[in-house]
Amino acid sequence: MRSEFIFERAPFASAHASTIVDIGGNGGNGLVAAWFGGTREGHRDVSIWLSRREGETGNWSEPVEVADGVVSRWKRYPCWNPVLHQPADGPLALFYKVGPSPSRWWGMLMTSPDRGRTWSQPRRLPPGYYGPIKNKPVVMPDGGLLCPSSSEDAGWRVHLEHTPDLGRTWSQSDPLNDGKAFAAIQPSILTYPNGRMQILCRTRQGVIAECRSEDGGYTWSEMMPTMLPNPDSGTDAVMLKDGRALLVYNHSSSSRSPLNVALSDGGAHWQAARVLEDGPGEFSYPAVVQGSDGLVHITYTWNRRRIKHVVINPVELTPVDIQGGLWPEG
16 A cells, blocks of 8 residues: 655665554554664664654654664664554653674663653663564553563573563563574564464574464463574564454565565464565565554565565455465466
């Protein structure tokens, strides 16, 4: 329904790892997006940038720098992987990471009382806690946030973090994989009826991996491969209001193109639904939400230079079986 760049020009050369959240607007206009931008990924000048889309025009605002990695007059670190979350009651939250590398970074949190216009002073999360590592948290029945997280300091391992009070106190699960059979990070969480849950993870094994829970996330199955490929790149997923699961990912085991949308009724069998990009280049690190308008909003990295925003009407998606791992023609 809509395909656009969030910005055409920006005061940074490279942009990556976007996040998007609905803040309750009508017609898809109540959106906030953020990403990290700077000279290149890992450079100390990389900051968190943000843009808002509200009002009658529905245009994205000019990118604004909202967080940096300055820790003293003499030391600055790069920022990484912002994740936005809008509680039903409470300020807009921005989780992000700061540090010299993913194996040595730490979690940070800021909040905004006015839909992303102004922000609190950032505060560091407790040692060993990162918050949602790339993809959005989900609200649990107790009102707390379950954050899909992972660590890279002792191999690529996935875990879950829970905060009942928007980042003031925390608990976390044990790792859900050993980092060997599957080197996995950056999970996304899908919730099904009757307490069933699923996480989908980026891996170094050429496939998207999954774990499942039958008891609302208290215990989890062994990590297993799905039917879908993964080129060692981030994915994201969302539960639609009609009960289907929607996944955005690269349908390749070696390349960050194409960028695809798949649908599933239960998370076991996935069907092809859309190809967002299939040309040469890098189209990666998607973020996806279903807005208050019922439409699906996707942002992703476009050749490391821009962030693209795509709007899809899920009612119009007609899925087709993926045969033998091959995306259908046409």
